[in-house]
Amino acid sequence: MMANVNSYTWSMPTPDRTSLADIVAAGRDLLESDGPARLTMQAVADRVGVRAPSLYKRVRNREELMDLIAEASVRDLGARLRAVAEAEPDARGRLRALAVALREFAHAHPAAFHLVFTPPPGTSGSRPESLAVASAPLIEVAGELAGPERALDAARTVTAWANGFLGMELGGSFRLGGDLDAAFDYGIDALARALTASGD
Amino acid sequence: MMANVNSYTWSMPTPDRTSLADIVAAGRDLLESDGPARLTMQAVADRVGVRAPSLYKRVRNREELMDLIAEASVRDLGARLRAVAEAEPDARGRLRALAVALREFAHAHPAAFHLVFTPPPGTSGSRPESLAVASAPLIEVAGELAGPERALDAARTVTAWANGFLGMELGGSFRLGGDLDAAFDYGIDALARALTASGD
DNA sequence: ACCTGAACACCGTTCAAGT
DNA sequence: ACCTGAACACCGTTCAAGT
Numbered sequence: 001m002m003a004n005v006n007s008y009t010w011s012m013p014t015p016d017r018t019s020l021a022d023i024v025a026a027g028r029d030l031l032e033s034d035g036p037a038r039l040t041m042q043a044v045a046d047r048v049g050v051r052a053p054s055l056y057k058r059v060r061n062r063e064e065l066m067d068l069i070a071e072a073s074v075r076d077l078g079a080r081l082r083a084v085a086e087a088e089p090d091a092r093g094r095l096r097a098l099a100v101a102l103r104e105f106a107h108a109h110p111a112a113f114h115l116v117f118t119p120p121p122g123t124s125g126s127r128p129e130s131l132a133v134a135s136a137p138l139i140e141v142a143g144e145l146a147g148p149e150r151a152l153d154a155a156r157t158v159t160a161w162a163n164g165f166l167g168m169e170l171g172g173s174f175r176l177g178g179d180l181d182a183a184f185d186y187g188i189d190a191l192a193r194a195l196t197a198s199g200d
Numbered sequence: 201m202m203a204n205v206n207s208y209t210w211s212m213p214t215p216d217r218t219s220l221a222d223i224v225a226a227g228r229d230l231l232e233s234d235g236p237a238r239l240t241m242q243a244v245a246d247r248v249g250v251r252a253p254s255l256y257k258r259v260r261n262r263e264e265l266m267d268l269i270a271e272a273s274v275r276d277l278g279a280r281l282r283a284v285a286e287a288e289p290d291a292r293g294r295l296r297a298l299a300v301a302l303r304e305f306a307h308a309h310p311a312a313f314h315l316v317f318t319p320p321p322g323t324s325g326s327r328p329e330s331l332a333v334a335s336a337p338l339i340e341v342a343g344e345l346a347g348p349e350r351a352l353d354a355a356r357t358v359t360a361w362a363n364g365f366l367g368m369e370l371g372g373s374f375r376l377g378g379d380l381d382a383a384f385d386y387g388i389d390a391l392a393r394a395l396t397a398s399g400d
Numbered sequence: 401a402c403c404t405g406a407a408c409a410c411c412g413t414t415c416a417a418g419t
Numbered sequence: 420a421c422c423t424g425a426a427c428a429c430c431g432t433t434c435a436a437g438t
Contacts, residue, residue, distance in 0.1 A: 014438075016402070035321050041431060053432075054403050062431065118318055118371060121235050128375050152378050153386035156368075157361065160387065164364025165356070171318060175328050178352050186353035187360065194394035214419075216421070241412060253413075254422050262412065 018048040020058045020068075027069045031111045036120070039066075066115065066123045073112035074126040077105050078134030085137035091144040092192050098138050099162055099188050106166040114170060117163050135159065145195040154195045161187055218248040220258045224268045231269060231311045236320070239266075266315065266323045273312035274326040277305050278334030285337035291344040292392050298338050299362055299388050306366040314370060317363050335359065345395040354395045361387055 026047040031039045041062055045052040059065045084101045088094040106113040119125030135155075142158050143151030165187060168174055174183075226247040231239045241262055245252040259265045284301045288294040306313040319325030335355075342358050343351030365387060368374055374383075 014402075037322060040429090042429085050402095051404055053405085053434085056432070057402060117373070118367060120320075122237060131373075132375070150386065152376060153383045154390070156365070156374065156383045157387040157390050160365035160368055161357065161361040162364070163368060164362070165360035167318060167367065168356075168360055168363060173317070173331075174356065175332070176352060183353045183356045186350065187357040190354070190357050190394035191390070193397050194390035197393050197397070214421075240410090242410085250421090251423055253415085253424085256413070257421060 018050050018054070018058070022048045023055060023058055023065065024068045024072055027065050028072065028112065031069060031115065032109060035111060036066075036115070041065075063123045066120070067125060069112065070115045070119060070123070070126040071130055073109060074116050074130045074134050077102075077116070078130065078136075080105060081134060081137045085141070091141055092196075094137075095141045095145065095158070095192055096188050098141060099158075099184070102138075102162055103166060103184060106170060110170045113166065118167060138162075142195060145192065150195075157195070158191055161191060218250050218254070218258070220268075222248045223255060223258055223265065224272055227265050227269045228272065228312065231315065232309060235311060236266075236315070241265075263323045266320070267325060269312065270315045270319060270323070270326040271330055273309060274316050274330045274334050277302075277316070278330065278336075280305060281334060281337045285341070291341055292396075294337075294341045295345065295358070295392055296388050298341060299358075299384070302338075302362055303366060303384060306370060310370045313366065318367060338362075342395060345392065350395075357395070358391055361391060 023044060026044050027039060030043055030047065034043070041052045041055055044065070045055055055065075059068070080101055081098055084097050085094055088097045116126055116131070125131070138159060139151065139155040142155035146154030165184060169180060174180060223244060226244050227239060230243055230247065234243070241252045241255055244265070245255055248255075255265075259268070280301055281298055284297050285294055288297045316326055316331070325331070338359060339351065339355040342355035346354030365384060369380060374380060
């Protein structure tokens, strides 16, 4: 028996009105422009032209959406850091270039930076592998400066400093005035000195 | 003419059923035990034995309550750091003792630590003066190690590192294994080396 | 399969009415 | 003056009903 495909009982499948990519992109825009508190399922739905419940066809819940935003952001950051690292063969110069690039990313996408490096309780943040890939150039240069023995400790010292500095800068926690560009510079040099000196 | 104080039109003022101190204490407990998302006006009210609307007699809104919790926490931290600093005259040993005390505080009160050093957008966090008082011992030792010229930059490098390390440790961002105690130790030594070396 | 309105539980907050 | 119930606006999320 043939399938019933008479023209009046059959109808074209309506094209989807949105997509996961659209939703994540809208979320990233909203996060940066309005802050996390106003990154609302309703607001995202408005922006992609659909009602809020429809988002749950593409995303399990708001937390997963936040994680997807963190994931997309960390990939962008990783690509940028990789490009910067390739352009600078000298280890000390590369440490500086990577730190500066990280700071530029933090200034350009402060909310995304915060989401990636300080995921709010309840969310998981970006996938661990993605964060590892993005951090690889920094870990590598730390190893070059401090030696393979101390690579991990050295990398953690650098990332902790950078993360802390940028988090405090974005959060307005440096309240004693002074030149933050110079303070960042001082920090880079101090760490380069410290990692280079053996310490044994 | 005498005031009307006939016994049947006059009544004892009921004693207050709670206080600002009670509310802040309940908030601190809840924050640490249940996390910021469940630090709810309703939950605080339940704990102090009143209805949620009554809290607004003592506190402007939830954000102010969060700020009061941050303020109380930073004062505790400041007192602890001051005591540690007084007990250790050697600058390098004092840097280590302060860093360790800060880490102990972060481990003992992780949610409060996070609230103080990464106040969520919308809140103001603790009063700037209170944070300055709490940070004073660290700024002072940084100045002793790096010299008065570089005191502020050096202090920012140390606090950025400590803040970043502990934020990442509490947030579970160190995912490559290894000994975190040793990594923290390495960081302290690296910073002490870096601040001591002139860099000019 | 995707989309929607309606509904639910749960927030923070306000306010008139009680004592 | 403090406390309360009731109400409001606004969340995230579920689900039956539509196409």
